[in-house]
Amino acid sequence: MAKAKEEFIEELEGEFEAEEAKPVSLGGDEEIFVEEVDELEQARAERDDMRDRFMRVLAEAENSRKRGERDRREAEQYGGSKLARDMLPVYDNLKRALDTVTDEQRESSKALLEGVELTMREILNVFQKHGMEVIAPQIGDRFDPQNHEAMFEAALPGTKSGDIIQVMTEGFMLHDRLLRPAQVGVSSTPSS
Numbered sequence: 001m002a003k004a005k006e007e008f009i010e011e012l013e014g015e016f017e018a019e020e021a022k023p024v025s026l027g028g029d030e031e032i033f034v035e036e037v038d039e040l041e042q043a044r045a046e047r048d049d050m051r052d053r054f055m056r057v058l059a060e061a062e063n064s065r066k067r068g069e070r071d072r073r074e075a076e077q078y079g080g081s082k083l084a085r086d087m088l089p090v091y092d093n094l095k096r097a098l099d100t101v102t103d104e105q106r107e108s109s110k111a112l113l114e115g116v117e118l119t120m121r122e123i124l125n126v127f128q129k130h131g132m133e134v135i136a137p138q139i140g141d142r143f144d145p146q147n148h149e150a151m152f153e154a155a156l157p158g159t160k161s162g163d164i165i166q167v168m169t170e171g172f173m174l175h176d177r178l179l180r181p182a183q184v185g186v187s188s189t190p191s192s
Contacts, residue, residue: 077131077175084132084172087123088180092169094120127172135171135182137164147171149181159187 097116106113127133135147141164143150148164148171156165164184171182 078177080130081174081177081179084127084130084174085179087127088172091120091123091127094123095170131175132179133173135173137167137171137182137184139164139167143184143186147173147178147181148184150186151183152185153188154185155189156187161187161189163187 094116098113098120101109101113124134137144137148140159143162143164151168154165159165163186165187166185168183168185169180172179
């Protein structure tokens with residue numbers, strides 16, 4: 001019996017060694033494992049793509065918010081520029097009316113002139129309240145193409161080229177934008 005036992009053990013060991021020498025096959029599990037790795041890599045690629053899309057949409061939303069805020073501020077500051085521009089002739093006419101009044105007319109129409117002056121002051125207060133300021137060049141100032149519009153050039157003795165020799169209308173700024181340039185006459189270099 002001991003011999004049968006030893007033979008049985010040797011037989012089992014032989015079978016065990018034979019099984020160890022055979023290549024191990026996981027059957028269909030190898031293919032499943034490779035497919036799962038591929039799916040995982042594909043899921044990671046999709047995740048990265050989604051993250052990239054999300055970041056772009058987030059940046060676009062932030063840019064849109066900033067653009068909306070800037071547009072709102074500009075609309076608040078410059079939204080009334082058309083109305084302001086339309087009010088400038090009213091200002092010009094009141095100014096001309098006050099500039100042409102003689103001393104004699106001032107005495108005879110004192111109440112009327114007071115009303116016109118009050119109206120002029122009120123218009124200037126409203127302009128100032130809404131960020132409008134007058135560009136009022138003086139004769140002898142240098143011509144500034146950023147704020148002035150040259151209506152004519154003339155050689156005038158005793159002036160330098162580029163000096164303002166006449167102011168036709170005052171200009172206006174609306175906050176930091178030019179609403180209307182001051183219209184001026186400019187001295188040119190006197191001909192020799």
